[in-house]
Each structure stands twice: as structure tokens, then as C-alpha cells.
Amino acid sequence: MKELNKQSIEDIALGAALLGTGGGGDPYVGKLMALQAVENYGPVKVVDVESIPDDALIVLTAMMGAPTVLVEKIANGGEFKRAFEAMEKYLGKKIYATMPIEAGGVNSMIPLAVAAQMGIPIVDGDGMGRAFPELQMVTYHLHGITSGPMVVTDEKGNVSILETINNKWSENIARAMTVAQGGSVMICIYPMTGKQVKDCAIRDIMSYSEKIGASIRESTKKDIPPIKQLLDEIDGYELFKGKIVDVLRETKSGFNFGTVKLEGIEKYKEKNCEVNFQNENLVAKINQEVIATTPDLICMVDTDNISPITTDALKYGRRVVVIGLKCNDMWRTEKGLETVGPKYFHYDIDYVPIEKRIKEASNV
């Protein structure tokens, strides 16, 4: 068990924003929520997956909705108090700890704020090892764990409990509620025993995010180029370097959909790159040739300070490096690819592991 200080929270926010592959909402808003909660309620204890008692009740806490909305519709703190009361009353059991559903801006920070507020530990794990846009896109789903009972709350005080026939129905129903409730809601989901968490959680996401964040923060202090340090740290691939020349964006059905177009600079001059996203970056192409797809990670960082750029911060003229990163092996299974592969998102593209695409690509 370790206690998180403010520097740790800053670093986790920074590192998770990279793993969030463009989604997960503005890490700055999330960070403020977490820091404020720690200020108000005291430090947060982090526990390893392996140290959770087998029969303890663990719940994931997160924001659901279009990340662009949260910037203007801030949580008021009562959401999770009400959600926990509803969940504990419904299950007749106390919640032992919370855990992030994903790595990404707001959704890496919300469980920290919840842990501080509710006086419970946070588990050092998650269900994606990155960020994805839908509720069933978690390793728990691959292991047959149900998302319900799931609690949906909002800043107004509405509380709903969902018990659905499968996790995709939780996504469909809760997404419709999200839109009706103003574009974002807070959720308390996938109640699990400690044993179940041990069976299928992705380990150490917070420690890993913190390490990445610290590396980004320290990167300008060394002689090695920052981007090289980062790629070494995360074992990643530089896919492209360019200037944003177009951003197409649409908030639809509770998601941010869009495409960003880049013109190459330096050694990528004369080339162009296009990245498609649904909250998260899903497909990257160079000169119209696919170079990386979901579930592998496609991240963008600023060329100067290598700070991660979320899809809602994409702007004309900004210079970015596009980075590729291998996903967790659980996503490369048949059920994993059915759940989060390019075809699920309606792209007519076969999944090819990023390391193989890079080796075969003509454009990198």
C-alpha cells in the first residue's frame, strides 16, 4: 500500500492522458477534481491487485459521455456519494475499494477523487490498459463478468440502477440516459469480488501512468531528445510528425466522433497522416495506408514538450508526434478483437498487430 502525494497525482494524470489515446477527457479538469478531493478529504491509499481480499467488493467509478461536455458540466461531488449509497443498499454490502475503468484523462482521476471522498483505497489496476469509448470494452467483459448492477447518477441528483441482460445493453441504455441527462453522467459499474479482479484486471496501470508522467515531466532536463526518451520508456513507435491542417469533429449519440489531418514535417515532409477517433483514436493512416488500428494505442503528443494531446484539444496549426503502442495481449484474442477491433467500429480493416504493420509499411 502506498499513499499518493500531489506530485504522484500530477504524474498519473499526465501519463494516463498518453495511454488515453486522445480520449478520457481533459486531464486538467480531472486532475483538479482529484487534487481538490485530496485537499478536502486527505491522501489516497493505493493497493495492489494481489493484496485485495478475495471476498471484498470492488466497484469501478467513471464519467460516461462526450469528454467535451465535462469541461462545461463539472461534477458537484454528490454523485458518487449517492451512487455508493445506492450500490451498497442494493447489494447489501460495503464497498471495499474503487478502481479505474480505463487509463485516460478524467477517468484516471475520478476514482482517485472518489477514493479520497469515500475514505477507501484505490486498486492499482484497470480494465483496458488504455481508454476505449464503450462500457463493455473491458477485460472483465472478456471474462464473462456482468456490468450490473450499475448505478448512473448526475449532478442534479437523479439515481438509476441498471441490471441488463448483457454488457452491450448496459452501454446502449446508459448511453441514451447520458444524452437525456445532459451529455455526461457519473457511473459506478462492474461490482466485483477481489477474486474476480485478480482473475482479469490489467495490473499496475496507475504505477505505469505515474512512471510515464514523471518521464514526460523530466524529459526536457536530459540530453536525449524528449520524444526518444518517451519512446524508450513505453517501448513505442514514432508513426508520424506533422502539423494539424484539419480537424473534423461531431458530438453525436453521446460520443465525440472525428478525424484529424496532418501534413508531415522534417523527415515526414511530403507525407500526410489521418487519424480517426470516437472519443479515442482508432485508426491512423499515412498517405492513406493504414499504419495502426485499435486495439493498439494511437497517441499524439506535442512536438515541443511531448505532453499528450486529447482529441478535444486538437487545433489547426498544432505540431504533434503520432505514437503507436502495443495493446495488452487480452485484446488480441478473438473475443478481444470482436469487442474492440477495427470491425467493431465499422472500419473495413483487418486487425494486424502494430509491430507487424510497422515492419511491412512503406510509409514509415
Place this chain on the structure above:
Amino acid sequence: MKELNKQSIEDIALGAALLGTGGGGDPYVGKLMALQAVENYGPVKVVDVESIPDDALIVLTAMMGAPTVLVEKIANGGEFKRAFEAMEKYLGKKIYATMPIEAGGVNSMIPLAVAAQMGIPIVDGDGMGRAFPELQMVTYHLHGITSGPMVVTDEKGNVSILETINNKWSENIARAMTVAQGGSVMICIYPMTGKQVKDCAIRDIMSYSEKIGASIRESTKKDIPPIKQLLDEIDGYELFKGKIVDVLRETKSGFNFGTVKLEGIEKYKEKNCEVNFQNENLVAKINQEVIATTPDLICMVDTDNISPITTDALKYGRRVVVIGLKCNDMWRTEKGLETVGPKYFHYDIDYVPIEKRIKEASNV
């Protein structure tokens, strides 16, 4: 207490279809559901509002959604079993009886089917004295009773419990769920004590529906013109008689919206009539002059057999009589008109009681 026979159910379906003012769904589908449930589970007992124990738990049961959808998406019978289990577990109390939320095709029959299936009585009352399209449009709402906990179920097996901050939020959230769940859901709503039901239910809706239904059924056997018999029975006004020349219809946001246009026949020749609806008929105009508005009842019946016509059965060429009927006095209060008056439905029309409009009208 009385037991309903098949004839009673047929008559209630017929009479409630008239009071449903065009909404409430196809009475034929509802009637089949009720008759089948009685066939399977035995007869239904009806209890008066005054005879309910003060501390008994009463819940309203209904279909929510666009009536046109239900014709193709029949309930499978498991919906209310699951809804009752969820409600009773959540409240820790057995349900004593069910009650209709409104008078209208399907929603007059569903509580009968539920009562038969669950082996409980049905209360001879409702919350509208007619049909309305939204959940907060009940006399309970006028008396400050909350719709939650409300259970939403579907034929697939999804179950949700909603506790909202007010009844309009129940409507908004459940309506979004309705659309996500295929256009119609089954609901179990406004759990009340017997005392609360006595305080604000509209009495005797089923007895009244049955009386109207029997009158319609018998109407061709007497010497008096059927429409005159019906108008005498319900103390109603004949507003127009005409042929349907146009039906505009749209299923949107979980509702059926539309307008029907009529060309006058017999003494209404040279005149035209237009009726606007949102599930239920809301505004009637003759030669563009408003002759009746919600919350007063605007009903249409076939010219030949005076059987009520729901909005989903409106067809070019059909000959109909448009009938007006005074609403319950609770709807004529300030809060009543705020909740269901023409302005709530975005019509720029002041409410004037139908009897006053008739007296002043130039076109009737």
C-alpha cells in the same frame, strides 16, 4: 369487490379506447393480452379505491412508448414478473394491488393482465381520467407524489430502477431508455400507499369505461341514433363529422406526433376540421378556429358503429365523428394546466373550458 368476466374486459377495452382520446395504443392488442392472461391465470378482482387498506402498497403498471411500436413488439409476459420482483425487493414490501395510470387502449388492459398474472386485485381508479402522453401527467403529480422508485423492463429482460429528483426527469430519462430499448418498455411506477391513492386517484375509471363500452356495443340495437346515445351517456359534445382527407404522422423521440385533416359531411359540409396529436389528441380546430384543447377530451369515433378510433388507425377516407368531453376538474387548476394545458405542448393557445368554447364558437 367484483370479478371481471370476458364481456366486462371487452367493454372496458372499448370504453377506455374512447377515453384514451386517440392514444394508449391499439385496444385490440391490449384486449388480447388481458383476455389471454385471464385465460391462463384466472379471473381478476376489482377493488374500489375506498376499500384499499391505508398502508397497502399500490403500483401503477403501463406500457411506455409509441403506441405504433407495440403492435409489432408484443410483451412476452416476463416483464412485470421481473418488475414486481425488482420493486418488492427494492422497497422490502409486497405489492397489494395494481392500478392503471390512464384510460386508453393498451394501458387500460395491461394492469388487468398484470393483476391476473400476479394474482392481485386491480384498483378501480386511475391518474388521468383519460390518456396523456407523459409520465408526470397524473393527478398524483399534482398532489406532490413522486414517480420513483420506478422500474423499467423490456421483453429482452433488462431491468432498471429509477429514483429521480422530480417526475419530469423520470419522464425524460425513461423516454430516452424507451427509444434505446426498441420504442416501447413496460413500467411499474408511482408506488403509493392506499392512503395516497385515496387522496388523489380519479375514481371508478374501469366501471365508467365498462359502462361506455357496453353502451357502444348495444348502440345499434336501439331506435335512437348510436352517436346520440353515446353523447347522452358521456355528457359529450359532437364537434364535427367528416371524412379523413389527410394524415401526417411522425414517430419521434418515442412519441407519435401528427395531424389529421377532415372534410365535413352532412351538416358540416363546406367546413373542415384539423386535430393535432402527440400520442393523444390535443387540439381540435374547425375552419382554423380552436374548438377544444387538452386537457379536455377530444375523441374520434366511426360514423357507422361509433367505435373509438386511435391515432394509429387514422386512415384516408374513413368517416368519423369528433367528440369533445369535459376533463376532470383537477386538470383545470393552475398546476393541472401547467402540467397538461395547451402551452405545455407548445401550442400558443390559452385554455378555455370546452363548454365555454362551444357556447362561443361560430363554427359548431
